[in-house]
Amino acid sequence: MNPIIKEDHLHLWLAKIKIICLKMFGRRASQLLRELASCEPGQLTAYNTDTFEQVIKECNEHNLQLQSLIRKIEDANLDIQTTRNEDHFGAVIHHLSLARNKRGLMSYMYNRAEIIQSLRWTIGPVLPLEIQEKLNYSEEEYYKNHSTAIEAYMSQLDLDLTVDMVPPKDPYIRVKVLDDIGEVCLGEHTISLTPQSLHFIKRVDAEPFILQGLMEEFLE
Amino acid sequence: MLSYYDIDDILLGEEPISVVFQIGANGVGLLDPGSETNNVEKSAKVDLPFWLAHELFLRQAVSINVPSCYSLKTRKEIQADAACVDLRFRSPYFYELGCKLLPLVADKSIGPFLRYTFTSRYKEILCKSHSITGATPKFSSKLTKEESLLLEAARSSMVAFKKWRVGGSRLEKASILGRKRKPTMPTQPSGP
Numbered sequence: 001m002n003p004i005i006k007e008d009h010l011h012l013w014l015a016k017i018k019i020i021c022l023k024m025f026g027r028r029a030s031q032l033l034r035e036l037a038s039c040e041p042g043q044l045t046a047y048n049t050d051t052f053e054q055v056i057k058e059c060n061e062h063n064l065q066l067q068s069l070i071r072k073i074e075d076a077n078l079d080i081q082t083t084r085n086e087d088h089f090g091a092v093i094h095h096l097s098l099a100r101n102k103r104g105l106m107s108y109m110y111n112r113a114e115i116i117q118s119l120r121w122t123i124g125p126v127l128p129l130e131i132q133e134k135l136n137y138s139e140e141e142y143y144k145n146h147s148t149a150i151e152a153y154m155s156q157l158d159l160d161l162t163v164d165m166v167p168p169k170d171p172y173i174r175v176k177v178l179d180d181i182g183e184v185c186l187g188e189h190t191i192s193l194t195p196q197s198l199h200f201i202k203r204v205d206a207e208p209f210i211l212q213g214l215m216e217e218f219l220e
Numbered sequence: 221m222l223s224y225y226d227i228d229d230i231l232l233g234e235e236p237i238s239v240v241f242q243i244g245a246n247g248v249g250l251l252d253p254g255s256e257t258n259n260v261e262k263s264a265k266v267d268l269p270f271w272l273a274h275e276l277f278l279r280q281a282v283s284i285n286v287p288s289c290y291s292l293k294t295r296k297e298i299q300a301d302a303a304c305v306d307l308r309f310r311s312p313y314f315y316e317l318g319c320k321l322l323p324l325v326a327d328k329s330i331g332p333f334l335r336y337t338f339t340s341r342y343k344e345i346l347c348k349s350h351s352i353t354g355a356t357p358k359f360s361s362k363l364t365k366e367e368s369l370l371l372e373a374a375r376s377s378m379v380a381f382k383k384w385r386v387g388g389s390r391l392e393k394a395s396i397l398g399r400k401r402k403p404t405m406p407t408q409p410s411g412p
Contacts, residue, residue, distance in 0.1 A: 025251070026269060030234045033227050065247050072246075086259065089245035089281050096275050100233075103224060110225040122394035166391060173391075206391075213393035 025062075025097035029055045029104025036111055044115055047136040052105065059101050066094040113142060120147050121162055122211055163207045173203040176218040181209065228365060232313040232320070233271030239282040240265050270317065277324055286325050289314060295333055302340035306362040314364045341367065349374035 032051050039045050069091040073083055116139055119127065125147050132140065154161050181193035186205045193199070193209075198218055209215040223229075241264045245251075249258035252266045260266065268276070276282045288294070289310035297305050307314045318334045348359065349371050360371060 024269060025248075025272065027234070030231060033230055037227050037231065069247055084243070086244040086246045089243060089276075089279075090247035090259070092279065092281070093245055093248045093251070093272065093276070096272060100271055104230060107225040107227060107230055111227060119394075123397070128397065210391045211394045213397050216393075217391050 026100040029101045032108045044134050046134045055101050059098055062094045062098045066091050116143050163204050168203050173206050174200050174218040175206050175215045177215050179214045181214055232316050235270045235317050236267045237270050237273040238285040239268050239273050241282050243281055284324050286327055290330050298337050303344040307364045312365045345371050
């Protein structure tokens with residue numbers, strides 16, 4: 001047998017398998033979650049609009065099929081509550097698939113929202129561009145609203161809750177500047193934070209810069 | 221622990237289970253690749269994801285066959301040397317799936333078998349986790365999801381312990397902003 005033809009067959013066969021795999025009920029929604037699970041904890045992947053919409057489309061199809069099977073049972077003058085025929089189990093499978101897809105989509109949004117919330121505590125009120133690009137429009141809104149709510153609460157308390165997440169040993173800290181930050185007003189005086197310079201400043205002031213990767217704690 | 225939004229619990233539901241339909245179902249021909257109509261016939265043997273198989277079993281529409289990852293062959297391999305068996309290949313949710321299947325199948329020996337497997341592999345994982353340095357070791361590709369979490373927990377607490385002993389910076393850049401620090405200045409060619 002010609003090996004090239006054999007290889008072609010193999011490709012076709014693999015493509016076919018792939019289609020069958022994706023076509024199994026609920027498979028697409030699980031792909032979304034697999035994507036989420038495959039990255040390290042606390043990291044975000046780009047929002048997958050395409051797959052998300054395809055799952056919604058799948059849901060609509062399940063709904064149509066479900067309706068038509070129920071109509072079929074009703075047309076045959078059977079009691080919808082007690083009938084256990086082939087149409088009933090077809091409808092049950094479509095209904096279960098619908099619920100399954102919904103669970104997948106909800107879990108996708110929920111788990112992303114959890115990560116997005118945590119960003120407010122680690123990065124601050126403004127997200128860097130490379131993270132913003134990964135968010136969906138509604139997620140950006142969510143982040144802004146969440147951020148506003150936390151800020152309102154903190155100003156009510158008159159306390160910055162996002163600093164001192166690690167219990168401090170000393171109110172002051174030695175830091176090395178990594179990026180050009182420029183003139184910054186800390187307390188009463190302004191200091192110039194140029195790259196590679198060392199400073200002895202208040203820990204509370206340094207913490208946001210360290211979290212953003214602009215400074216590091218200087219240790220001998 | 222388990223909730224509606226739990227990703228692992230949802231992904232565990234994707235594991236394929238071989239079932240036999242006790243009654244036909246119309247309009248779902250897609251489930252049976254061998255079917256020529258849009259229906260699944262009675263006594264058709266089909267692979268369904270666990271979430272669907274489970275629900276249909278509760279409605280007495282299908283009967284469930286024990287998946288091959290709990291077969292006699294696997295059991296013999298585990299008995300020979302539990303730590304060497306590639307469980308991830310068999311099912312990344314080997315233990316969780318087994319626990320969920322137990323009430324649904326007649327073979328009750330799966331329970332003790334899972335327990336034996338876990339306890340004999342547990343020791344090995346903990347011992348190895350203390351000696352890991354740097355890259356992920358080869359044997360971790362054989363672990364199930366739960367075992368990898370265990371390994372990671374053991375490893376990270378070892379790292380935390382060492383860090384605590386040595387001391388060092390406790391404030392770090394937010395992990396989402398990237399692991400490696402971009403060099404702020406172009407690296408100088410090393411002088412003479």
